[in-house]
Amino acid sequence: MARGLFITGTDTGCGKTEITLGLMHWLQCQGLTVMGMKPVASGAVRTPEGLRNDDAERIQSQCSKEVPYEWVNPFAYESPIAPHLAAESAERPINLQTIVEYYKRLSDMADWVLVEGVGGWCVPLDGKSTVADLVRLLDLPVILVVGMRLGCINHALLTEAHIQQSGTKQLGWVANQVDPAMAALEGNVKTISDLIDVPCLCRVPFLSKSDPVRVGECFRNALGLL
Ligand SMILES: Nc1ncnc2c1ncn2[C@@H]1O[C@H](COP(=O)(O)OP(=O)(O)OP(=O)(O)O)[C@@H](O)[C@H]1O
Ligand SMILES: [Mg+2]
Numbered sequence: 001m002a003r004g005l006f007i008t009g010t011d012t013g014c015g016k017t018e019i020t021l022g023l024m025h026w027l028q029c030q031g032l033t034v035m036g037m038k039p040v041a042s043g044a045v046r047t048p049e050g051l052r053n054d055d056a057e058r059i060q061s062q063c064s065k066e067v068p069y070e071w072v073n074p075f076a077y078e079s080p081i082a083p084h085l086a087a088e089s090a091e092r093p094i095n096l097q098t099i100v101e102y103y104k105r106l107s108d109m110a111d112w113v114l115v116e117g118v119g120g121w122c123v124p125l126d127g128k129s130t131v132a133d134l135v136r137l138l139d140l141p142v143i144l145v146v147g148m149r150l151g152c153i154n155h156a157l158l159t160e161a162h163i164q165q166s167g168t169k170q171l172g173w174v175a176n177q178v179d180p181a182m183a184a185l186e187g188n189v190k191t192i193s194d195l196i197d198v199p200c201l202c203r204v205p206f207l208s209k210s211d212p213v214r215v216g217e218c219f220r221n222a223l224g225l226l
Helices: 016-029 054-062 083-090 096-108 131-138 152-165 185-195 212-217
Strands: 003-009 034-037 040-042 045-047 050-052 075-077 112-116 142-147 170-176 200-204
Touching: 003 016, 003 131, 003 152, 016 034, 016 054, 016 112, 016 142, 016 170, 016 200, 016 212, 034 054, 034 096, 040 083, 050 054, 050 075, 054 112, 075 083, 096 112, 096 131, 142 152, 152 170, 152 185, 170 185, 185 200
Parallel strands: 003 112, 003 142, 034 112, 040 075, 142 170, 170 200
Antiparallel strands: 045 050
């Protein structure tokens, strides 16, 4: 049975995929077998093999072992809209038990499994379940990726409070600089650090292109906290 991590974030586009790939790479550098999942993805292209989502394909490529696409991303939807609406319009509901089953398969073949969330913490997956329910079912600790941009203090604190309320273990947060010119970046990082109850695992600078090696190195002092 592998150790697992769930990567959530303050919002869509906050850097969950970049952080997931970087952390997978860093753990692999420690000699560990690491698999990843993006169980639900809305925004996918039709291919002869079926729907393919970019995040899921990148995570699949970063996996230590080859596995079928469906194991990494059992629920892909063409429309880039809220997942429960995409599922409704595709008439293919998201089944949480199916996700758990694929997670277990990956877990049986690895030291670590990293699971990227969809959107933020409260995103509905169907009429009654949200991302938070999926994480409870998977029984995984959470890393919160904060996309450092205007408004992130509020988003970070609200998300942290909600994760805490759900009883899920939070390992820490990541300050991910998505905005190359964010005003008062240092003050924002310090404010979140002062007000949030979990440690800052690392800071990831603005990167001109996707770079799992550099992102992974940002975690070098955080492995003890995972
Ligand atoms: N540290 C960074 N420096 C520069 N660009 C970044 C950084 N982190 C993320 N980005 C860019 O921001 C965009 C969103 O990042 P990413 O796809 O990782 O977010 P996400 O939270 O996974 O989004 P989604 O909700 O679509 O899954 C991408 O274009 C990515 O390359
Ligand atoms: Mg993503």
